[in-house]
Amino acid sequence: MKNVVIGFLGSAKDSMGRGKKRWQLWRPSVACVMQPELPVDRFVLLHEQRDSRLANNVGTDISEVSANTEVQLHQVSLPDPWDFAQVYAVLLDFAEHYPFNPEEERYFLHITTGTHVTQICWFLLCEANYIPAALMQTAPDREGRNPAGTCQLIDLDLSKYDALSSRFRRQHLEGADFLKSGIDTCNGQFNAMIQQIERVAIRSSAPILITGPTGAGKSQLAKRIFQLKQRRGSVRGDFVAINCATLRGDSAMSALFGHQRGAFTGAQQARKGLLTRADKGLLFLDEIGELGLDEQAMLLHAIEEKSFYPVGADHPVQSDFQLIAGTNRDLQLEVEAGRFREDLLARINLWSYELPGLRHRREDIAPNLDYELQQATQLLGYKVGFNRTAREHYLQFAQHGDALWLGNFRDLNASVQRMATLAEGGRINEDIVAEEKQRLQRGWRRQPAEDLPALDEVLDAEQLASIDLFDEYQLRKVIAVCRDSASQSEAGRRLFNRSRERKSSSNDAHRLRQYLARFGLVFDDLKK
Structure with a gap:
């Protein structure tokens, strides 16, 4: 692959020295092609009209130092190189019109030259993937004797830093912030609830019941509670999760409690159940209201006695697990209807928390949107974001009372994933937002007729x-x-x-x- 350097002419540093003396001094643009470990096939040198003569001289010197380097001079107009909006607009125009070809060329963005504003704008464009390049920084050596100086490459490929950044986040997110995945939520009631859950998670091993609509984040919160307890040393086992709606008939007993070989037709091997796997750890039973009454009775015994009988077994199995249960049903109504055991509800209801849906936390849509963009960035491997107008339009729609968010945070996650995938260069614009708004509205209209109160x-x-x-x-x-x-x-x-x-x-x-x-x-x- 060819190596291509893009940089701004340094009107002061690149002009140092006259005649033969200039070869003894460090000049940043010329130094770029003097790095033995980085042969440069093409140098795109941006400059202003008033510096055209210097640009030509520097281009000639680059060709003399590195005969295989093609120099392309690119003139730009910057009446005020310290005006942020002006500089960014000029460099963005360059980035959008330059024929990048990452399949065949590697790009290096030289950020040593130019004003501080120019350097910041280069960084922003590179981070937003408008310029698919690694950052290149040159500097004179300490003795000042080597005109090539030193060179450092800074690769903004986020996928290479996932492990490091994940470790950093884990170390710096504590307590309630950790349970919220570091999302700076604004809803007062939600924040107060999370703070109490943090205290309960650290101090208690009693069952926790998490209620709320589908997609409100029950599974995510349960996993975070486990991770917090694990960090504090209060659990040593695994996090075992199951959606009880997937358990049906005879297989439900076997999945939860395990079975002995020959316990029923097809049981050719003994099987450990989920409760056994959760020993010394945490068991999350999502949609616990879907369990049958027989399974509920055995689960109650397992919670209270820390033991249970696998299907077909003559001897009990010990398992010391903590239970977190999730449901989108009103379990008290299920008790009244005879579909849920009252004694089991009393046992798992010591700590009960209701997660509100997204439309009841509209002030938290903006920080959760930022979180979803971070997740999309990690998934895609490059920076994803809105332009300012597109973000305003999306939030105005998302926070409006007409936005139903029937799938809650699942709807928001899917929405951001779609927009990020369609965004050229990772930048979500107004057209993508307009299309996504229509897609969400169509989906909400297709939902079954709502159950209105009598x-x-x-x-x-x-x-x-x-x-x-x-x-x-x-x-x-x-x-x-x-x-x-x-x-x-x-x-x-x-x-x-x-x-x-x-x-x-x-x-x-x-x-x-x-x-x-x-x-x-x-x-x-x-x-x-």
Whole structure:
């Protein structure tokens, strides 16, 4: 592969020395082609018009030092080389129009020359993958006798630093920050809950119940709790996780508790169950409400006695594990319906935490978006980000009351992965955001019809007998939105999101209050 150096002419340092004396001095651009371990096939030298003569002289000297180096002079216009916006725009224009060919050429961006503003802009463009290059830094040697000086390469290929950066993050994230994956969340209730979970995780080995809608992050939090306990030395075993919705029939008992050889048809070998594998560690049972009643009974015994009988076994197996259970169901309602054991719920409900969905944490969308961009960067191996306008458009959409986020953080993760994949040079623009907004909205519209609340929960028999069918359906939807909103103002914004633009007053909360008053209802009562 050919080696290509791109750099800015150093109007002061590159002009040092006259006549033969110049060969005894360190000149940064010329020094680039004097590195024996880095033969340069092409040098792209940017310069301003006023420095054209110097650029030609330096180009001639580069050719004299390295006859195999092709010098390409590239003139740019920088009326104010200390104006950040101006310099960045000029260098971005260069980067977008230069015919990079990474399949056949290696690129090195020389950042020693130019103003500090130029050097910073070079770095930003390289980090954002507009310029697929390693950074190159030259310097004079300490004695000042060698005109070649020294050369250092800085490769911004993030994949090479994954292990180092992961270690750094693990060492510096502590407690609640660790449980939040280092995401600087803003929601006060969520932050307070995580802080308490941190204290419980460190001090207690009792079961923990994590509830919340699908995609709210129950599995991620359970894994983080395990890692925190592991770092503090309170668990020595493994993290064992299973979605109970995948366990059906006779195989459920075998998967959880194991079986002896010959215990049933097809049991040709003995099998250790998940509870055995979790000994001295942590067992995460996601969607625990999907377990059958028989499995629930055995699980309760295993939690209390630290022992259980594998299928077909005559002797118990010991296993000392901590349990974290997850569910998107209301287990108290499941108990009332006879589908969940009351004694098991009482045992796993000592510490219970409800994770709110993404639409109830709209102030946390921005930091979680940044986190997802970091994940995409690690996955793709190059920097991924928005331009400023595109980020503003995406956040305005994501934080609006119309954004349903039915899949919660899974929706956000998938959204960022799609945009990052489509982004040329890792830069997400307005067109990509517009397409992604439409894709999300189409997906949300295809979701099954929502289960609206019954009116007999809030209206008396006389009201129910007199309400029109039209008002009935409308009121049920309004109640559902109210219960799903953090405040009356938020509910009003969601309900009047279109007509607001045609009203002289935008007091949505007042309009909602008036509507509910027609039926003798109050927002706070609906929330209860």
